[in-house]
Amino acid sequence: MKENILISQEKTILEALQRLNTVRDVSRLILFVIDEKQTVIGSLTDGDIRRSLTKNVDLQLKVRDICNKNFFFEYDTPGFLNLHSYRKKNIKILPILGRDKRMVRLVDLEKTRSLLPLECMIMAGGRGKRLSPLTDKIPKPMLPLGDKPIIEHNIDRLISFGIEKIYISVKYLGEQLQDYFGDGSKKGIRIEYVWEDEPLGTAGALALVTDFETENVLLMNSDLFTNVDFEDLYLDMVKNNSDMVVASTEYKVDVPYAVFETDGEKVVNFQEKPSYIYQSNAGIYILNKKLIKGIPKNKFYDITDLMENLVKEGGKLNFSPIRGYWIDIGKPVDYKQAQEFVKHIKG
Template sequence: MNPPNKPWRDALLGETASVRDAIGSLNESGLQIVLVVDTNEALTGTITDGDVRRGILRGVGMDDPVSEILHREPMVLPPDMDRQTALQVMRSNGLHQLPVVDEQRRVIGLHLWNMLDTPPARPNTMVIMAGGRGTRLYPHTENCPKPMLPVGGKPMIEHIVERARAEGFERFVFAIHYLGHMLEEHFGDGSRFGVEIDYLREERPLGTGGALGLMKHRPEGPFVVTNGDVLSDVRYGEILDFHVRHNATATMAVRPHEWQHPFGVVHTEGVDITGFEEKPMVRSRINAGIYALDPSVLDHIAHGEHCDMPTLFERVQASSRRTIVYPMHEPWLDVGRPADLELARAAHEV
């Protein structure tokens, strides 16, 4: 059972909570599950990352009730089942968490199978784009490439490598240009960090897609690409698994973005007024700068040509291959301005 401090209680959430509250609980507890309970702490249902992503794809809003994404009939275990049997049940059903409930269905525990403790090695390559000049971060980047800016006592890009390594990634490729020698001097061949690192050296900026055209060795399987200035708690391995599961050629991680119009909107048809909206909320999805790609996408890039990632996705679509989105809700920060850098540093303060 769970230790005396009952960390599973961090996953409890009331029935009247919103989707935003559920996402906050997932991110804060780190347990990868929300246990939605009534006033007697009887289990109403569960919410996982997958439930949130499916809800986002259906257009569920952040302020909608959790009932919109609730899994109402989750598998549960009785309190007298030993941990080894519980792990066998979880393994056979592909589950990482299983609630423990009593006869009144009150939550009294949570079995966890944390795969990150002993992650299986992933043969997939991870490409990190680290060649930009970071002009919006001047003067911080005057003598330091943006991915090497210190956050929490280490270069920003090192956080990305460590998170990926914790998920089993061992092979990395850095695309470098501006002050690229500083990255090579710090990381070398990667052995000091327990990984392998190769380099794509851009003589001029080629864009995220164009840099991939410099790859000398085509990956044997799907690979992950991320911008070197994006810090997130997203699990790179889950993006890759999602990509494979949906039989996609190119997958783009996207985040929901909400913006409230500052004015009342008037709808018209010609000169006739057809309706009004008072400061409507505009919902959209933005590119999070993280991708999963099949090796075949490299056929759409000429060596040495400039190509950004949206253009590459359009080329893949034009070839009638599948391109999809991976909806993410995890904490995410694109460190592009001085204020973003301060936010990143504040988040990593010890």
């Protein structure tokens, strides 16, 4: 949170104008007025100041006398916060306050799509042999894609959905990821690294986290390039009361021959060169953290093992189709496709 967006109620209009000139990297020039207890009592924009000056040309008026005390805000809660209603009202900046009305954080609705109550683990420990020699000295998640590494595209998208705590499981050349992202503070989040002494599969690293703070955990592969809507995925899980939801992508199979429908040896119908579309695993999951207790510690364990056990035990596993683009960067042809595709993606 930017401290210069808070201003004491005792400051003057002139001082407020000077402070507004220092506000950067937000979608609207706005200040929040605080009292001596740091309680937020109102908001102040350049429009509020102009309206005051048209009535009384006095730059020495205190901001407490002209601020908007009926400003929009939300209390800080651990649950899901729907931002769509604020967008409909053209609200650009939404303050999140504690129960004491002190500022906890600011949400810039131009940059933040959602506020999901999720922590995330990104699986980034693989060797990436199929992309050799590109990955001989650089871990696959750190291969450049446009102006930043593959994994940074995913981290930035997670941030845009309000996810503030990310674990990254690392093994092969993991120091490069650690050096690049550090503790995440430069991006305004927290990042922790989970080191795999031996390869642990696509889910084994989850068992190395002592305790996730959120009820549900997002797990994803690091080598994806996608604009998946994490909010859709989360809401599908909530709506269906699922134990786990898997993002899916369409996989089309074209059969180059006629396919018979038979009754014994008799052909009762046939289709000429049919196409079949299947929903396939896209490498992005949200799961209830209680499932993590079933993952053996320090043993190889794939997410498909967890999914199989969940279905066998009568748990609820759902899929949620990705409605945007999705590229799994596993082979050189995939990497080349992603490099071309990213050129046409806006900011």
